[in-house]
Amino acid sequence: MKKENSVMLKDGELPGRLTRARAAAALRASGQLPPLKVQSQQNQKQLSSGVNSKRAVSGNTCVQRKKRPALKDVTNVCCENSYKGCFNSTKIQAKRSKVAKADQINVSKVASSVNMGPPQFQADSKAKSLQEATLNSEDTMCSINLGHKELLRLSANDCCKGFRLPESQTSGISAHPLISQKKDKDNLSKLLTALKDPNISNIDDDFEDPQSCSLYAADICDNMRVVELARRxxxxxxxxxxxxxxxxxxxxxxxxxxxxxxxxxxxxxxxxxxxxxxxxxxxxxxxxxxxxxxxxxxxxxxxxxxxxxxxxxxxxxxxxxxxxxxxxxxxxxxxxxxxxSDYQLFAPTIQTFLRMFVRAAQASYKGPNLELEYLANYLAELTLMDYSFLNFLPSIIAASAVFLARWTLDQSNHPWNSTLHHYACYKASDLKTTVLALQDLQLNTSGCPLNAVRTKYKQDRFKCVAALSSPKLVETLF
CATH class of the missing domain: 1.10.472.10 (Cyclin-like)
Incomplete structure (x- = not known):
């Protein structure tokens, strides 16, 4: 049997055993404890308001334990329907209503000020100054190479959308170049003129392929040009x-x-x-x-x-x-x-630039030319064994390999066109020394007995491009 507490009876006390219910009823009858309905109403108010107030607990009071709300959303994403079941939803909705009312008040104030004569001029001037300050503070600056060592400062809109977009897609884009000097205006006009040139094919307009990185391909190329100098x-x-x-x-x-x-x-x-x-x-x-x-x-x-x-x-x-x-x-x-190497393993190699230059070279063909790609790769790999080619940057070696590969396969057209000049940033005259040295490797004029690369590219899977030889380079090509 359960043991129950018993107390001594005194005058005026209830007979029999003293239980919690009887003790609470006696306290309410004597006025020491508020009625049960008032207390339940207060508890309901506290639960509805969501206020976690601390109260002093005495021996003469009986406090009902507060229930914890269930977790509705434990993520860090703020969703509109995530707080409907929480106790603080009334506060959030109240704040939103206040913000909406404040916006309506501001809109009404602006509308009333616009209807007036002199304040309209002040409002327009303030709006213009605010817009200019926003553009100057929020736009991210970047640089794009133009020709040889020419830099243009562009806004984030221009860099993200890219100046290499087709003209049909750029017609609705409003560019905001941050022009601080007269030279920037000249560079902008040169860039726009170059992109409108019908002889230059845009190889960065494949927006459906995420691996082509069309939106920021130009920024990647500029970064590789800097890194190849720093880590050579x-x-x-x-x-x-x-x-x-x-x-x-x-x-x-x-x-x-x-x-x-x-x-x-x-x-x-x-x-x-x-x-x-x-x-x-x-x-x-x-x-x-x-x-x-x-x-x-x-x-x-x-x-x-x-x-x-x-x-x-x-x-x-x-x-x-x-x-x-x-x-x-x-x-x-x-x-x-x-x-x-200071744990910095990345460095743009010849293959890094060769990929981009081969794409630019194939822009003039109706379809992919695998023979051109394999021949350019073969010529580039020949330079790995020659110590003297460390005097040349990887980008100029890659450009020279494409130049000589196009000349080997087709002597009827000039091997260097406007598209290659635009993306490689090298003129034909800049490649003369490297192309002549590369042709010596192709013809093996020094009689080098090391044939691992030649044996590799004599296979059928590479279309036997190692068996090809280029005719003598004409001086008028450069």
């Missing part, structure tokens, strides 16, 4: 830093890495990034010839992790060297390469 290896590190390795040793290493990339079916970007990491490391660190191959497989391991979906394992690179190096040696060299 020193072109004379063999003479200044290295004392134990030579040009031919580097060429042999790169030729072997081409075979390794074919063995593991790595993408072309991995090969280019591998050679770039090797040259960047050799530009800052001295290395012995016994560790040159270790540097090569380590840089290819890093590039594979960066570019490939399924990168080869460290053990695979150790096996490819006939276990000349151990796994611990590769890991140690990997940390040295990463520290030397």
């Amino acid at each position: 290896p020193y072109p004379n590190f063999m003479e200044t830093v290295q004392r134990d390795i030579t040009h031919s040793m580097r060429a042999i290493l790169v030729d072997w890495l081409v075979e390794v990339s074919e063995e593991y079916k790595l993408v072309t970007d991995t090969l280019y990034l591998t050679v770039h990491l090797i040259d960047r490391f050799l530009s800052k660190n001295y290395i012995e010839r016994q560790r040159l191959q270790l540097l090569g497989i380590t840089c290819m391991l890093i590039a594979s992790k960066y570019e490939e979906i399924n990168a080869p394992r460290i053990e695979d690179f150790c096996v490819i060297t006939d276990n000349t190096y151990t796994k611990m040696e590769v890991l140690k060299m990997e940390s040295q390469v990463l520290r030397s």
Whole structure:
């Protein structure tokens, strides 16, 4: 049986056992406790108003426990219907109604001021000044290259919409260029004139393909032009830093890495990034010839992790060297390469620019020309083994490869047109030295015995472009 509390009876007290209900009834009868209906009404008011007030609790009062509201929306997204069941919904709706009323009052004030004569001029002047201040404060500034080293400051609207949109799509766009000097007006007129040129094809108007990045392709290209200058290896590190390795040793290493990339079916970007990491490391660190191959497989391991979906394992690179190096040696060299590059692995290579220039070159064709693409890639890969091509920027090597590939396939037309000039930002005369050096590699005038790249592009899947040879370059081309 349950034990119940019992108390001594005194005069005037209720007989029998004292329960909570009887104690509460006695307190209400004596006036020490308010009636039950008043208390329930107060509790209902507190629950409806949503106020969490703290009260002092004494032994003579009985406070009903407040119920917590159920969680309606635990996300950080503010939706209109998310707070209908919450207790603070009345406050939110009240605030919204106040804001709406305030807007109506402001609109009525503006309307009344516009109807008057002199205040209308002041209101118009204030609106213009406010609009100008908003444009100056909210527009994001960016720069676009025009020709050679010409910069134009444009607003965020212009950069997002892009000046390379077709004319039919730009007719309804209102541009707000922030022109602070007279030179900016001249640059804007030059840019608009160049884009209206019928000889220039727009290769960035494929808005249905998200991988083409049509809206900000121009900004990406400008950024790559800056980065290729900042992260290029020193072109004379063999003479200044290295004392134990030579040009031919580097060429042999790169030729072997081409075979390794074919063995593991790595993408072309991995090969280019591998050679770039090797040259960047050799530009800052001295290395012995016994560790040159270790540097090569380590840089290819890093590039594979960066570019490939399924990168080869460290053990695979150790096996490819006939276990000349151990796994611990590769890991140690990997940390040295990463520290030397400050963990900044991205760098625009020849392949980065070649992709864009080939698209610009194919704009004059009715369909994709695979032979042109393979031949340009073949000529570009030949430059990886030649140490002297470090004197040229990757962008100018890519432009020269497209120039020579077009001349090899078609001598009836000039290999450099207005579209290539617009996107590459190089004139034909700027490419003369690089194109002549690249043709020497194509014809193998020096008799180089390293044939990994030539063997690769003699396959049928590359349309045997390595067997092609270009005629003599005419001086009038430049």
